[in-house]
Amino acid sequence: MKKGGGRPFFKTIRTLFSTLHNQTNKPKMDERYSYNPKLKWNSKVEEYFIKAYGVDHFSKISKALARPSCYSCIRVNTLKSTSDAVIEKLLEIELRSAVLGYGQDNLITKCQIPGLDYVLFVKGSGPHTITYGDAASTPPKEVLVSRKCAEAVLRGAQVFVPGVLACSAHVEIGDRVSVSVAVEQPGSENKWGVGITRGTILQGTLTGKKYNVALRTDIAFNMPDPYYSERSGLYIGQGTTHMSRAGMFRASEGIAVEMTERVFDLPSFHSLLEGEIFLQNLPSIITAHVLDPQQGERILDMCAAPGGKTTAIAILMRDKGEIIAMDRSHNKVLDIKKLAAEMGISCITPYRLDALKSVCQNNESIEFATQHCVKEPVGAKCDCTGLCESPNGDMTSIATKKCQPDVGNEGGGKYLSKAETRKNIRRLKNGPGRSHSVGGRVEKEKGFFPGSFDRVLLDAPCSALGLRPRLFAGEESVESLRKHGKYQRKMFDQAVQLVRPGGIIVYSTCTINPGENEALVRYALDTYKFLSLAPQNPRIGGPGLVGHCELFDGEITEEWLRPGEEELVQRFDPSSSLDTIGFFIAKFKVAQKDS
Numbered sequence: 377m378k379k380g381g382g383r384p385f386f387k388t389i390r391t392l393f394s395t396l397h398n399q400t401n402k403p404k405m406d407e408r409y410s411y412n413p414k415l416k417w418n419s420k421v422e423e424y425f426i427k428a429y430g431v432d433h434f435s436k437i438s439k440a441l442a443r444p445s446c447y448s449c450i451r452v453n454t455l456k457s458t459s460d461a462v463i464e465k466l467l468e469i470e471l472r473s474a475v476l477g478y479g480q481d482n483l484i485t486k487c488q489i490p491g492l493d494y495v496l497f498v499k500g501s502g503p504h505t506i507t508y509g510d511a512a513s514t515p516p517k518e519v520l521v522s523r524k525c526a527e528a529v530l531r532g533a534q535v536f537v538p539g540v541l542a543c544s545a546h547v548e549i550g551d552r553v554s555v556s557v558a559v560e561q562p563g564s565e566n567k568w569g570v571g572i573t574r575g576t577i578l579q580g581t582l583t584g585k586k587y588n589v590a591l592r593t594d595i596a597f598n599m600p601d602p603y604y605s606e607r608s609g610l611y612i613g614q615g616t617t618h619m620s621r622a623g624m625f626r627a628s629e630g631i632a633v634e635m636t637e638r639v640f641d642l643p644s645f646h647s648l649l650e651g652e653i654f655l656q657n658l659p660s661i662i663t664a665h666v667l668d669p670q671q672g673e674r675i676l677d678m679c680a681a682p683g684g685k686t687t688a689i690a691i692l693m694r695d696k697g698e699i700i701a702m703d704r705s706h707n708k709v710l711d712i713k714k715l716a717a718e719m720g721i722s723c724i725t726p727y728r729l730d731a732l733k734s735v736c737q738n739n740e741s742i743e744f745a746t747q748h749c750v751k752e753p754v755g756a757k758c759d760c761t762g763l764c765e766s767p768n769g770d771m772t773s774i775a776t777k778k779c780q781p782d783v784g785n786e787g788g789g790k791y792l793s794k795a796e797t798r799k800n801i802r803r804l805k806n807g808p809g810r811s812h813s814v815g816g817r818v819e820k821e822k823g824f825f826p827g828s829f830d831r832v833l834l835d836a837p838c839s840a841l842g843l844r845p846r847l848f849a850g851e852e853s854v855e856s857l858r859k860h861g862k863y864q865r866k867m868f869d870q871a872v873q874l875v876r877p878g879g880i881i882v883y884s885t886c887t888i889n890p891g892e893n894e895a896l897v898r899y900a901l902d903t904y905k906f907l908s909l910a911p912q913n914p915r916i917g918g919p920g921l922v923g924h925c926e927l928f929d930g931e932i933t934e935e936w937l938r939p940g941e942e943e944l945v946q947r948f949d950p951s952s953s954l955d956t957i958g959f960f961i962a963k964f965k966v967a968q969k970d971s
């Protein structure tokens with residue numbers, strides 16, 4: 377008798393078994409090839425937040441953090457264009473057919489907050505359920521990307537070469553691939569790690585076997601997949617490869633996978649209308665508004681790179697006045713310079729400077745500045761070698777006269793070598809030179825006179841725990857959260873010295889951590905009696921802005937949320953369109969000297 381022939385009973389049993397096999401596997405496969413991330417936290421941090429928000433609420437926050445917003449927010453550069461012109465151009469370009477599917481009427485809308493009609497929202501969609509081929513029987517070809525890459529893809533980007541970590545064997549150009557993300561896993565000694573080497577081959581099966589539909593049985597399939605379980609529930613979409621497997625790991629740049637189906641579909645603005653628009657989260661745009669810069673003023677942006685808020689401030693000032701954009705990273709300072717040039721802005725002077733050392737430490741200069749510069753509406757800038765420069769670059773201003781002793785050693789100022797003295801004299805003759813030029817190298821010890829700015833923005837370095845989407849949060853410990861708070865206070869101390877009497881300080885931070893925001897406000901008001909919380913512009917009651925002045929008392933308890941915060945956290949809903957979950961803005965006014 378021929379094998380398999382004439383044995384209907386066995387055939388029926390085999391068919392039955394195969395059906396059962398598929399049925400029992402199907403739901404599991406649906407779960408596997410889905411997007412259902414669970415944000416991982418350091419256990420102590422989780423405890424701390426649960427104490428602050430309550431279990432249910434914190435779980436909502438966590439869920440919302442791991443998903444992107446439902447729209448992209450763009451700021452129109454009104455020095456170069458208008459909202460209407462940009463809307464027209466974007467619709468002409470036909471962003472992407474999937475997005476246009478929502479109907480042109482609602483695709484792009486202007487922000488309804490009065491005064492913010494240069495902010496446009498471009499609609500996205502999601503979450504979508506995607507069918508990843510016949511995943512139950514034949515594992516799809518796959519590409520595994522880094523977390524940062526996935527976070528960008530969830531906001532509309534394509535998969536670029538540096539983001540690819542691993543890939544199935546035999547992937548060729550034009551193949552359809554499923555894209556998943558490698559998220560940090562707990563490792564030894566309480567350390568987190570991805571635990572997969574770049575270039576690893578993904579087999580797509582847990583056991584090293586796969587089910588063969590034709591033979592209706594499992595067949596051996598090379599090795600088990602080394603990262604199979606870890607990427608379960610972390611599939612962000614499907615795309616077409618622009619490169620073969622070998623190409624992805626050989627090339628240094630370029631698109632590796634063009635996404636064709638996304639779990640969250642947001643439009644990409646990569647290289648689109650460069651200089652005319654800027655992709656920016658709404659609360660960041662609102663921060664510039666809250667600062668309320670006026671034309672002709674001198675503004676300090678203490679932590680400015682890459683220059684998102686700096687350029688927003690410059691545009692509000694119609695490029696008239698002076699903005700000192702400071703950042704401690706040289707390369708990031710160059711980013712500010714590049715962005716300003718791209719947007720056609722000339723009132724920004726980027727400086728590489730540690731914000732913790734931004735106040736001129738020369739006692740004589742400080743004394744001078746507090747006596748004189750603060751009364752001058754234009755202020756003065758000091759490079760701490762004793763050279764003071766008026767904002768128009770006139771080195772023979774009254775300030776120079778006062779600081780003259782430090783040019784050489786005769787006047788009894790701090791000791792300067794002959795070389796430094798020569799350099800200073802040369803500068804007096806020739807102007808500021810390379811180290812003062814835009815984006816150029818700047819000496820570390822340079823700083824500014826106290827009281828020399830009309831307004832200061834402190835967009836402090838923070839945990840960024842308010843930004844979405846975020847696929848991993850375990851890097852922050854309670855200690856590191858505390859450090860952010862301490863660091864910000866030190867920066868605030870500098871900001872207070874640098875603003876003139878009657879001036880404004882705006883402090884902003886992107887976090888859900890009350891220790892980084894509420895605590896700073898309390899510290900500021902307790903330490904500097906001449907500071908008061910300036911009323912927010914009531915018209916700008918937009919999402920992400922905490923416009924209240926109340927502070928929580930002492931220990932963080934479940935009751936610490938006050939009306940303003942409740943309003944903020946109630947929006948922590950995945951269906952909400954907020955692009956930032958937690959953002960805090962506080963505006964301070966410095967008392968006039970005689971008040």
Ligand SMILES: C[S@@+](CC[C@H](N)C(=O)[O-])C[C@H]1O[C@@H](n2cnc3c(N)ncnc32)[C@H](O)[C@@H]1O
Nearest residue numbers: 679680681682683684685703704730731835837
């Ligand atoms: C939140 S980001 C600023 C974002 C920026 N304001 C924007 O809107 O584009 C914080 C920045 O602070 C900078 N930074 C951190 N510590 C600093 C310090 N001590 N002095 C100056 N800049 C610092 C970082 O390099 C980083 O670029």
